[in-house]
Amino acid sequence: MTSWVRERLGAAGAPAMLEGGPSFAYVFGSVLVFLLVFEGLTGIALGMFYSPSTTDAWGSVAYLQDQTTWGWLVRGLHHHGGGAIVVVAGLHLVQTAVAGAYKKPRELVWWLGVLLLVLVVVWAVTGYVLRWDQEGYWANRVELGIAAGGPFGAQIQQVALGGNDHGNLSLTRFYGLHALLFPVLVGALGYLHVKVARRHGTTPVRANRTAPRFPDQAVRDAIACAVALAMLMGVVVAREGVELAAPADPSQSYDAxxxxxxxxxxxxxxxxxxxxxxxxxxxxxxxxxxxxxxxxxxxxxxxxxxxxxxxxxxxxxxxxxxxxxxxxxxxxxxxDGELAKRQERARAVAARARELAKTHGVPSSGGQDVWLAAPGARGRKVFADNCRGCHEDVERRAPLITAGHGDRAWMRDFLSDPSGDKFWGRTQLVVSQPLAEAWKDSWLEFLAPELSPMPAMNELDPADMDAVVELMYAQTGATDVDAAKRTAGVKVFGAVCSDCHELAFEVVGQGGPNLVGLGSRAYYFDFVGNPKHPLYMGPDRSFMPRFDAELSIEDRAAVADYLVWLRTATPQDLAALDGP
Amino acid sequence: MSDPDRRKFLSIATCAIGGGVGLVSVAPVLRVILDPAGKETVTSPSAPLDLGPAARFVAGEPPRRVEVIAPVVKDAWTAARGVVLGAAWVTRIGPRPGDVDARSAICPHLGCGVGYDPAQNNYLCPCHDSRFALSGDVLSGPSERGLDALPVSVSADGRLLLTWERYKIGQATKERA
Known part of the structure; x- marks a missing residue:
């Protein structure tokens, strides 16, 4: 069969001979060719998923890694295959040196080999940044920083980066270098290297012996390639591919x-x-x-x-x-114990980012916004920047707003003790109570009701309490409302609450906020916009500032979404949102 | 073993090992490249999309072209917001709020975007000159079926809700793509 193939390939006739006979010492060059072709194959597969832009790069790699069959394997093979090339190139170099094969007239082969080694290593650098995760991003910053210190450093850096800073042009450039220029360059120089080496022949290991390259040397090459592939597969499977860190984030420090x-x-x-x-x-x-x-x-x-x-x-x-x-x-x-801790944390951050990318997708604004993809996350960010100081921190001066806000248990707790520490306890409504008490019998009496907080509803019959809780809970827009209880709640509301509060659209209550849609997205949106509106707290009862000018419509909507999300969120959900 | 026999054995061994190495190298690559086949990599929202107040579509007026915008589309790794999925031609066909007819602007012939021709008060596909009546029926041209009606409804507060669907092109029967 092989003779049939050889004849068709036009290789019939005298087979190529190997001076000195076959040897396992000669396999490294063949293994390098195999590994380079292997990198090309796996690279093609990666290229069919990769998107070289700062907004998409990390997301596309995360998609390949976590949402395709064997994507992690091919990525791992490509990454560690690069390392394998460096190892085998090193062995090749040592073998050549020991054999003295760099000597006249083979200097050119040696120099081409050294050049190829340098190119292969630089090639790897151009690939490391492509994933645009913390690891690749920071490593690339450092590498270019080093290069900038050399001759023509600034120029090299600008050309490599595509301008003054890391951005879209950097990624398209590194991708172009990695997937287009280097394969052609290394391919051409590698071809020349092999061609010239073949002309000179090997430096024979044994005198007075010659054998055909095929199959005598070829079988050794094939065995070596199989061993290399098996070892590579072993490394990749044992290491579960190659890590993907959290998306590149210039604001975060990272142990690159x-x-x-x-x-x-x-x-x-x-x-x-x-x-x-x-x-x-x-x-x-x-x-x-x-x-x-x-x-x-x-x-x-x-x-x-x-x-x-x-x-x-x-x-x-x-x-x-x-x-x-x-x-x-x-x-x-x-x-370094401290480093281990930081790396542990970085791994947790990466795992969280990839989990978010898998479940919610990466926002089109880019990988670094993957944290905002989870429900409530955008609003959590706005809340943290604008509301947390008053509503969540230890030093807060306003009602606590956290997981479970607005659910049935929250409604019940509030009704039982509205002046409690979790609710109005730290606000002027309660803090100024002694003042109101003092004013009661003075000429300032007319001011006192304005400052009265809501009385506790402890004396309510348990069934009535259940009913009014259900009525309030129904305002949130929750879908699991007990209709009978809610209807009963309307009666209780009329008897107990309606002196101060209203449950009709756009009707101002007599001293208390209108409660239609309490805890719904629309209610939160409007309340946060203007809490001093007569429909809500009124002009004198709340220190809370207006946010309708402070926050953009999007941000205010995000906060409203967040507050709605809190109703069904657990403290664990909230902790997860804040990230590791 | 004689030398020719040994060489023959080595030749076969070389081909076998080389073939094995080739197969093991290519298999994962092919598997990954084929991964998107049969997957829903771009999700379209199945929930109805808000097209604004139903009352703005008035009987007797020319059809309105409405862009169908999905709040969120998951496109492989990206969760994109406000993605334009396509367009629909909307006309009022009766007095009740829900008496609204929406036709996908995708030509059932070969998928070009169908426009409105005010001169003849009907729809015209610019690619192959298929003409459709305001009712959606084919008037002339190569299209094998009329413009595809899209499911519409009206919400309690009077907003027109449209469910975006794509249908197979180039056939006489309307079938979801």
Whole structure:
């Protein structure tokens, strides 16, 4: 069968031969080609979901990660596949160096290889930012900050970013670099690298032996590819793919860490102290310079390891240093208890953000607004900015407004003790009571009723209490109203409440607020807009300011939505809304 | 094992291992690419949408074009607000508040947007010149069926509520898409 294929491919005739025979030492190049093609395949799949804009990038990745079958797997394979390329490229480099294959006349192959290694690593950097989560965003800021310190740094930074700051153009650019330019560039240079290497042939491992590339070497290559794929799959499954942090948020601090193959540089910066900028640029230059110079320095004809010990020792020393620095960096993080706590919190924030994206979708304003997608969340934000000080904080001066506000239990508690601490207890209505009492028998008596809070309804018959609670609860627009009780409540209302309150549209009560639609969205919207309206608290009984000018219509509607949401919310729901 | 036999075995082994590697590499990629097939990635609201007071549609007046705007549409990862889903042509056909006829502005022929032609007081699709009477019936042109009526109702406070639906195009029978 293989001969049939070979004939059709036009490869019939003398098979390509391998000087010195096959060896597992030669597999790394083939594995690299396989991994690059694999990155291309998985990249195509990712590209069919990814949207390179600041508003959509994180959402599209979160969608792929959490709402598709195997999306997490392909993303994980693509991410860790990049790491695998760096590992295998390193092995390839070491094998080549040990074999002395950089020597004349193969210098060009070696230099192309070194260039490809640099390109592959930069390629990974252009991909890391695309997810536009905290991790990728901050890492990219740092990386570009380092690049800006080098020659033509400012220009490089501006071109890479597409202007002066991270934005839509940055993402389209990095996407273009990552998915269009680098594949072509690495593909072309890689082709050249392989082509020139094939012309020179291998540096034979054994003398006086030759074998056809196919199948003798090919079977070893295939086995190596299978092993690489199996190991990659193992890593991805064990690590459950690759993390996706919370959406990029320039206002939040974040412990950004670079990709693991930059950890040695990261550690070096830590150690360098004030010289970090110089070190961050100089160290890669030294490593790269040594690799480029190696064929020029080690010019002797011998490929024997023993004859080249100083040069191989230098390479081994550099690699050992890089390895040690990498381990030191991970050890430093592992021993930092505070960092572990922050990372734990960051993971919780990420999990919450992704849960919100999954259940409610990402608002079109962008990933950083995913927090506003949950019911009540927009209003919670407005409430926190404008209302919480008076209505929720420990130091509040107004009725407490929290989970369960406006439900049956709340209505009952309120009716039982309207002057309680949770209700009017801290407001001027109650605080100024002694004054009102004192005025009762003076010439100021006419002012006293204005300041009287609502009396407690403790003496109500339990059935009547139930009925009036149901009537008030019905005002909220809740759907689970007991109609019979509500009807009974109308009678009780007429007997007990209607001296002060009204239950007819637009009729001002005699001393108390109109209660039609109490606790409904419309009621809250109007009340918050102007609590001093005669329909509500009246001009003298409340310190609460008007919010109809203070808040936009949207914000006021959001607060109204939030207050309605509170009725059925639990303290846990509220805590969840505030996030980890 | 003789050398040719060994080579033959190695050839088969190479192809088998290579094929296996290829399959394992391609399978997850294909699975993910095919993921959206059969999924409702863009949700349309099933609840009726408020088109404003029903009284603004007056008998005898030319049909009004009403944009159908969904409060929230989930589009893959995005929850977009105020999304224009399409348009409907609305006419009053009787005295009661609910006597209102709404036709989807999507041409049942091939899905272009149907406009109103004031000169002839009927609907005209600009793509292939299908004409429809105000009742929605086909007058001329390639469309195989009349303009699709959309379900409408009137709320207690007199607002016209329309349920947005899409129908399959290019066929004689009206069938939900």
């Amino acid at each position: 860490r670079p990709l693991w193959y930059f950890r040695w540089l990261f550690e070096l910066r830590e150690l360098a102290g004030s010289a970090e900028k110089l070190v961050a640029l100089a160290a890669p230059a030294i490593v790269g310079g040594f690799l480029v110079a190696l064929p020029l320095l080690d010019r002797g004809p011998s490929r024997r390891v023993r004859a080249r010990l100083p040069w191989l020792g230098g390479l081994a020393g550099l690699l050992a240093l890089i390895g040690a620095l990498t381990m030191m960096s991970f050890a430093r993080d592992a021993n």
